[in-house]
Amino acid sequence: MPDPGLTLDGVVIRRDGRTLVDISDHVAPGEVLTVMGPSGSGKSTLLSYIIGTLDAGFAAQGQVKLNGTDITDLAPEARHVGILFQDDLLFPHLSVGENLAFGLRASIKGRAERKRKIDAALEDIGLAGFAARDPDTLSGGQKARVSLMRMLLSGPKALLLDEPFSRLDTERRDKIRELVFAQARANGLPVLLVTHDHADADAAGGRVHRLD
Numbered sequence: 001m002p003d004p005g006l007t008l009d010g011v012v013i014r015r016d017g018r019t020l021v022d023i024s025d026h027v028a029p030g031e032v033l034t035v036m037g038p039s040g041s042g043k044s045t046l047l048s049y050i051i052g053t054l055d056a057g058f059a060a061q062g063q064v065k066l067n068g069t070d071i072t073d074l075a076p077e078a079r080h081v082g083i084l085f086q087d088d089l090l091f092p093h094l095s096v097g098e099n100l101a102f103g104l105r106a107s108i109k110g111r112a113e114r115k116r117k118i119d120a121a122l123e124d125i126g127l128a129g130f131a132a133r134d135p136d137t138l139s140g141g142q143k144a145r146v147s148l149m150r151m152l153l154s155g156p157k158a159l160l161l162d163e164p165f166s167r168l169d170t171e172r173r174d175k176i177r178e179l180v181f182a183q184a185r186a187n188g189l190p191v192l193l194v195t196h197d198h199a200d201a202d203a204a205g206g207r208v209h210r211l212d
Ligand SMILES: Nc1ncnc2c1ncn2[C@@H]1O[C@H](COP(=O)(O)OP(=O)(O)OP(=O)(O)O)[C@@H](O)[C@H]1O
Pocket: 015, 020, 037, 038, 039, 040, 041, 042, 043, 044, 045, 046, 055, 057
């Protein structure tokens, strides 16, 4: 595979004549690149560009490549880039298992195979036996784990994290952060982490790109 990982090649994003983002970088499989910067510096804007949902009011140039393939002009769903937000919500009218099934790749058709995958996924995140539960009966940390797993089950080739830990208390935060990074490493996913928190950057252990 040519150049595995996520490549940002001369990505420049402007708004009203002001350059917000200017980045060229390569994030290897299993590596975490942390993006930090003050409020309004363009962190979420960069993630929108990568997933293909940048607001038309921005002017952008540069290529986004995933495993050597240029995905800059693909529709968001064709990019296979997973994103996790601070307030990621589970579908409240679906059970925990159905929420996970929603993320499962369409290629997994058989009922038994889907159930087996979901049970294994719940076990992976320490929630074995939770398939029938309603999301609103879960704690914040449990919901965060289900959101993460739902996203991973959709088979992303890169992982973007937009302050996904900031609502969690310190103890849960450490555990979930570890789980996210361990899953990214296990799946060989390049990770781009947007955060205000230096503890997140330290836990990620990789390089830091600053937007000012
Ligand atoms: N749809 C929009 N219309 C107008 N301005 C926008 C829009 N979206 C973002 N902006 C502006 O673009 C700049 C970058 O916003 P962005 O959300 O990327 O910042 P951020 O670094 O993620 O901030 P925060 O840390 O507060 O989330 C800000 O000045 C913001 O006001």
